[in-house]
Structures are given as C-alpha cells and as structure tokens.
Amino acid sequence: MTDTTTLTPSDSPALDPTPTGSIAVTPSAPLREVGALIRGARQGRGLTQAQLAERVGTSQSAVNRIEQGGQNLSLELLARISGALDQQLVSIGGAPQRSHLRVQGGRKLSGSIAVNSSKNGAVALLCAALLNRGVTRLHKVARIVEVDRIIDVLRSLGASVTWSADGETLEIIAPAELRLDAIDADAARRTRSVLMFLGPLSGRFDSFRLPYAGGCDLGTRTVEPHLIALRPFGVGVDAQAGWYDVKVARDGRTTRSIVLTERGDTVTENAILAAAAHDGETVIRNASPNYMVQDLCFYLELLGIRIEGIGTTTLRVTGQSEIRADVDYWPSEDPVEAMSLLTAGIVTESTLTVTHAPIEFLEIELATLAEMGLVFDVSEEYPAANGRTRLVDITVHPSKLRAPIDKIHAMPFPGLNIDNLPFFVIIAAMAEGTTLVHDWVYEGRAIHLLDLTRLGASVTLRDPHRLDVSGPAHLSGAEVSCPPALRPAVVILLAMLAAKGESVLRNVDIIARGYEGLQERLVSLGASIDTFRD
Ligand SMILES: CC(=O)N[C@H]1[C@@H](OP(=O)(O)OP(=O)(O)OC[C@H]2O[C@@H](n3ccc(=O)[nH]c3=O)[C@H](O)[C@@H]2O)O[C@H](CO)[C@@H](O)[C@@H]1O
C-alpha cells in the first residue's frame, strides 16, 4: 500500500517548532511503533532527544511525545526526522523506505521566495570553526543533511555544536583537546568536505588520520590539488585502506608561497585554513574567488586573520597559531539555490521573484539567460546580513527562449558556476533551437541529465562532457528514479514542474543534502507535489 501526503499551496507542511495539526497520519503504522523506531534510531546515532529536536527544528518535549507515540506525525515530519538521523525510519512491511515525490506538472508558480544560505559556505565555515578556541555563532545556516554530516564529525571530535531553540543559530565551540581517534568515519565518508579538516588540523597536530572523502556521484575527483596546496606547510599524506595518514613536518618558516595547480574551491579553502592556522604570511596564487571562499574569508577576518585580495585570485593570509574570538557570522546566500529557484520560474513560464540573490555570483548566468531571450527585472542592490555580500531580487517573466549562439560552459568564478550549469540543460530544452552544453569539469555529471529524455526533452550526449539540447520541448509526466547527484536531481524535479500531467520522482533523499525544504517551498509558490513512501 502507499501512504500519501498531499501538499498543496494551502496546506504546505510548515515544519512548525511543535508540530501539531499534522497533514496525514500513517494509518498502517501505529504511532507507538513509529515512536519506538525513532527512539532506536536516535539512540543508535548517539543523539539525545534535545539534539534530535535541534536538527528537526522542534522541541525536546515534542521529540519525547513522538517517541512515546503521543504526537501525530505528518509524513513530511517523518522525512525530516529520517534526514536528521540520516536513516530511513519507517519500514512498513520490512524493507527500508525511501521518499518519493508525485508532481502534478504544468502549473504556473507565482509569488516570491528568498534564497537560503549556501551548503558550500556552511561546510567551509563549520570546518573553519575548528580553528577557533572561542565561540562561533553562525546564523541562518541551512538545515541540510550535508551540514548535519559535518556537525556529526565535529561532535565526534569533541566539539560542542548546538542549534538555538528557534533553530536559527548554530553555536560551535571547539574542544581544548580534539578526540581525533573518535572521528565519526561513517559521516565523514559521506561528504567530500571533510577534506577541509586537513588545513585546520595541520596547524594543531603533527600527525593525524582522516577518512577518505565522499560526495556526489560525479566521477573521479582527486585530492591531489589539496596535497600540493598543503605541501608548503610540511603536510605529507599517505592514503591507506580508506584513511589519509597525515604527517606535518614543521620547518619554522614564516613566509610561504602556494601556487594552486587547479583553481578549485575547497582546495583554496584548505590552503586558506592552513595559512590561517600557521603563524606568518602565506601568499596563495590561482586561488578561487568563488562565493564560499569569500564567505570563509569574511568569517576568518572576524577571527582576526588578515586576508588581502578577497575576491581575487591572489590571497595574502597572515595566520595565527592561536585563534580565540567570540564571533557571530551570517553565511551568505547561495547562488546555486538562487539559480535553482529562477529555473523553477523559467521552465514553468511563471512570473516569479527570487529575493536575496547574491548578484556577484549570478552575473554570467543572467547575461546568458538574457542572450536566450529571458525577460527579467533586477532590483537595486542591498547588503546581506554578513554586511559584505551584495544581494538583489530577481523577477523572471514568461519569455520566448532561444538557444544561444555559442555553447554554454562553466568556468571557475567569475565564470558561469559549474553547479549552475545543469540548470541550463532544462532551460535550453525549453528554448527554440539547439544548445551545446559543455561540462568539462565533471566526468560524470552530464550523463545524469539524460534522464530528462524520459519527460520528452531532446538531450543527447556527444561524449561524457557535452550535451546537445534541442527545443522547445513539450514535456509530459513520467516516472524517473532520482539521479545520485544533487543538481541533476533538482533539475529533474524542476522539469517535472514544467511537464504536463503526473510525474513521479523516486528516491529523492539526496535533495535534502543541499536544499532545505525545497518541495515545501515550491509548493508555497503554487507547485503541486506529494511526498510518499511505498
Ligand atoms: C563543498 C564545495 O564547495 N563543493 C564545490 C567545490 O567542490 P571542490 O572544490 O571539492 O571541487 P573539486 O576540487 O572536486 O573540483 C571539481 C572538478 O573540477 C576540476 N577542476 C577544478 C578547478 C580547476 O581549475 N580545474 C579543474 O580541472 C577538478 O579536477 C574536479 O574534477 O567546487 C566544485 C566546483 O566548483 C563544486 O561543484 C562543488 O559544489
């Protein structure tokens, strides 16, 4: 049997702090049994009720009621608890269950929606917080699974990481002594970002171990650039049986020069973190000036680290072996989420406003869209809560789109963001003519976008990096299994919003890795999306 929660604009499943009026109760699974399942899974993760409550955005007493079977549960809340515990919870009939979405497509969206802070900024800031012996308070961090994974790793190392009762603020206090042997290798292996512990830890330890890094299924992503970047700090890494064995040979130098072999985002962050953790001055050349790197730099400046050249490809970082500051920081808004929401409006031919869009990191995307005939308005700029990032509101209007003359390809910032490139595939599918989309960065991301053909889009693979996309497509509903890659998964969901009739997207849990409440937020704009489990 299938349990279904229907979400429509009028009953969007506000995950209120103490969920009462639930949308649907699983009739076949008595609440007590569900409560016991949650208790078991929570205890298995070594979490207290209060810690689970923080992650879900509810109160400890609500978790207690849920575990006792005394609290009605919506499937949406169950999915959220599953996400917080990183585990499929409800297993009606035995097999572990995954979430799926049923989309009634072809509806226009309307209204306005604000962009959340970014996944990629958040993970860098969480790793950076390890450097600070004072208290770091990060405000409005997105409640996403990727953040939870890093929090799990930080907690396993002995850090105190707590969400405020309103779920708005994350407080991180690094321990006096890190418990490196107790690292949660399981959580660490599911995120590539754990690599960014290399930089901070190299400042504090002469030898340590880190589990291999994970991430989306996008093809091979080497760690070599990270090792090259950290060599000037004496960092040597031996990769063995799922672990990086790291040794740091200190040579007393107080000036270092690093030339990055790739202008990668996390490698730049690792180099900055290592430079911040070491006394003296480090010059980093071929640095990425991308949004998450800037976010990290703004936070480090608050910690007292001097960084010249923020937003450029040459950074001069003056580090300190002892950093102790109590700081509040508001991570900046996510250009990739902004692009996702803009795409929702574009492909459904809606008038939709996306507020709090970080314009510096969307300029090329907007210029490309303008070439494709998109009609849109951009508001005056206003500062983000961090006081540094420039924001705008962007309103897209229904437009007759055409293929651009030239291919669309990504470049390190200030080029078109590689994580925004997949959204251009569905946009190109709605445009008149043929567009060549070139993803030279990832060996295995373009292939996931072939799933759009299931909905009637004309997308063909020239080779693993190049897609020919012809339009305009008249999409119609279909059943698709979610690709194991975050952005392609969201692209398929957005295409389903545009496709006439009913679509089903199976196994959508990966979306929660990088987006907070995406389904609910699309529903609040007029989309019809049901969440269900088999
Ligand atoms: C947590 C985080 O912030 N993740 C982002 C970060 O990952 P991250 O910084 O980990 O990206 P990688 O280092 O894996 O780089 C992505 C791919 O691009 C290649 N490459 C990169 C730069 C370059 O100058 N030349 C080159 O060939 C790499 O070899 C790799 O195959 O950057 C990626 C590229 O913007 C984004 O997709 C990820 O969302």
Ligand SMILES: C=C(OP(=O)(O)O)C(=O)O
């Ligand atoms: C590729 C991505 O992230 P990660 O580097 O975390 O795998 C992404 O955000 O699309």
